[in-house]
Amino acid sequence: MKKAGRIKSWNAEKGYGFIDVHADLKDVFFHVTALQTRSVQPKPGDRVSFELTRGKDGRMQAVGVVIAGAPKSSKDTGASWLPPLLGLAALVGIVVSALGGYLPRQVGIACVVASIVAFVAYAVDKARASRNAWRIRETDLHLISLCGGWPGALVAQHLLRHKNRKQEFQVTFWTTVALNIGAVVLWKTYFSA
Numbered sequence: 695m696k697k698a699g700r701i702k703s704w705n706a707e708k709g710y711g712f713i714d715v716h717a718d719l720k721d722v723f724f725h726v727t728a729l730q731t732r733s734v735q736p737k738p739g740d741r742v743s744f745e746l747t748r749g750k751d752g753r754m755q756a757v758g759v760v761i762a763g764a765p766k767s768s769k770d771t772g773a774s775w776l777p778p779l780l781g782l783a784a785l786v787g788i789v790v791s792a793l794g795g796y797l798p799r800q801v802g803i804a805c806v807v808a809s810i811v812a813f814v815a816y817a818v819d820k821a822r823a824s825r826n827a828w829r830i831r832e833t834d835l836h837l838i839s840l841c842g843g844w845p846g847a848l849v850a851q852h853l854l855r856h857k858n859r860k861q862e863f864q865v866t867f868w869t870t871v872a873l874n875i876g877a878v879v880l881w882k883t884y885f886s887a
Contacts, residue, residue, distance in 0.1 A: 697756075701740045707860060713742060713756055722746065724756035727824070732859065734764040750826060774852065781848035785809055788845070798886075801842070801878065809846025812838045816850035816857065823856075832863060840870040 702721050704711035709726035724744065729736065736742075736759075744756035785805065792802025815838060819830040835857070839847045847867065851858040858864070 696743050696745060698741070698743050701736050701738050701742060703738055704736045706735065707862060709859065711736060713744065713759075722754060722756045723749070724759050726859065728755070728757045728759045730758060730760045731764050732855070734761050736761060777852040777858075778849045781845040781852075784848075785845035797878065797882065805842040805845065808838055808841050808843030809849075812843030812846035813850040816847060816854055820854050820856040832857075832866075836866055836870050839867060840874055842874060844871045844874055
């Protein structure tokens with residue numbers, strides 16, 4: 695049965711918050727994965743509707759959380775496909791450049807392998823997060839991106855909806871992308887003949 699309330703608090707960095715349900719004394723926990731659409735960032739005071747269920751810890755939590763006035767689904771916006779398409783286009787561009795001799799073939803091979811490793815690492819980390827199991831360290835995910843796996847990481851972040859909303863993570867991720875591209879450009883400029 696659907697319940698209604700208002701968001702009392704929201705921790706954007708950690709991806710969880712609490713809903714004030716007027717009829718009940720205790721606030722109800724909800725996780726970012728409980729949101730029906732992620733196109734609108736939750737904020738305190740937002741009216742929401744949701745269903746209650748028991749979490750793995752036995753406590754009640756909200757699922758199917760709908761923010762009043764939010765679009766029904768973020769799948770309707772074409773922008774949700776832009777980051778994965780950019781990641782795939784970058785990977786294809788790197789491979790074509792390597793096959794065409796503009797970049798060493800080893801760079802193309804390393805980028806493909808690292809992108810596959812990155813996608814699998816994000817998938818494993820998301821699965822572990824849903825089970826509250828041991829997680830892959832964020833520094834390891836960034837290291838894979840830095841070593842050329844950023845196209846696969848970009849695709850994974852948006853297709854799997856994992857780590858794509860955490861602002862601090864995204865700043866570090868895009869820094870690894872810039873460093874990786876910068877290293878390839880420097881190498882091509884100064885060390886290739």
